[in-house]
Amino acid sequence: MSVFPQLSMKSEVREHLCNVYPRKEGLSELDKDEVFEALLSCLSHPPLFTCLRASTHLHPLQEIQHRLEQHLEQQKQAPAVYTHPQLPDVLLLPVHGPRHVDLLASEVIVGAQCGNAVLRGAHVFTPGILSTPKYMKVGDIVSVFSDVEGKCTRGAKEFKGKKVFLGNGISEVDRSELFCSDGPTKGVAIRMTEPLYQSPSFDGVLTDEVFLQNLPSVVVGHVLGPRPGERILDMCAAPGGKTTHIASLMGNQGTVVALDKIRSKMEKIIQNAKMLKLDCIKAYCCNSIHAVSADPAQEYSADGPPYPEESYDRILLDAPCSGLGQRPNMTYSWSLKEVCSYQPLQRKLLTTAVRLLKQGGVLVYSTCTVTLAENEEQVAWVLKTFPCLTLEPQVPHLGSEGMQGAGLSCDQRRLLQRFRPELAWRGARFSQSPESFLQNANTDTIGFFIAKFIKNEGAVIKVTGHSKDDSSESKENQAADATARGAAKQTEGTVSLMSLSPQEEEIQCCVICS
């Protein structure tokens, strides 16, 4: 049953996206339109399960599983925690929903990003609230709605616009404390007691033992295959979900350099590294396009970028992207120009990555979007531009193969990994038996793409220099993240969206953060 409206977007973006889905593309029974409609429907719903990455560098998986089950039992929640057959550090919890929940007379409206986090198990945090009943008091039971189109005025006492019901909760604040300059700016405002989609809240729970991460993001770390003692670069690292996974897979031995262009996000990488007790991570604020030294005689410095060519064993480029694979999401407001602005930026970052990679080294490129331009077309471009790179098989390979339409051969597409939740979506949720749940764990995910390359020995790279036009860097920086908008952090790795001044854009390597 589809309880929410399909993901809505500008018609130009819808048309563009629809063209990505070639007729009968590898699917016998579904045609292009059905697949595309299924994509829009499933994107507005949360995935079928919550995925937690366990800190196996600190404790064995079973111990962590046991402690999590105990915690859930104490919270009077069903302690169904499953291990994943192919991912040795993943715990899966079924998301129950959509459940029947009765609507109440008192309505609280939250922002769309806060609402998305609620659908993944978060409570409503104070900054996420837009409107409450006039006399709302601590202890009131209220129905919570998401303002999916961003039309509700902050501080309103009612809202008649388009809203989507998320479930019921109990207020932990009086209205008089909200919307005033000296009121609380953080903390839980509505504790969700009857969410439409039920999944435990992990705010402050076993913080050094489990990390909330989408399943394809965990796959990325394994595909990169880091080994203890190596030098690894994570070029677009904040908030550090994949960085900390890489460090954990290395048993905290070696060096993981984490770069991110946005200074305010460096703190999050450092916090996550500390929380997970990983001290082999070094984080620097840096526009990664400029992370390679122009001076061939430059020696590797432990103090941050720029780095000499061929100085990394493995590189992850989890690229800034149009983010169209994120779930749940009910409104995508970007224009086609904004969506298309990522391809050139990603190519610049890919060029730097190839230069920084040692011969014989591994480059993994990933995005959380569904467009051909940011995924298969980028792979075709890399193979043409850098003949020294070849595609490598991915282990584990849990997703589908790459899509047609970018000129890649069948063999090449088979080496790619695309997570396509629409293929498992038939307008109905799956039955919740453990067996069928686990069967669908690899498909009912966010939309995601992974390519793995190896740099051949004896490679020579000619780079003619970057264009000064970095305008393409702009669009990844436009929305505040969910935490800032008032939901508990219950989603990982959202594309960060803040704008930078031209001076900041030019900063190459400024702050040594650890």
Ligand code: SAM
């Ligand atoms: N890998 C992260 C994780 O797993 O937690 C998520 C990364 S998110 C998809 C992309 C990141 O790229 C954002 O944090 C953004 O600030 C950063 N970014 C965008 N342009 C960049 C650039 N030119 N150099 C470095 N980082 C950049």
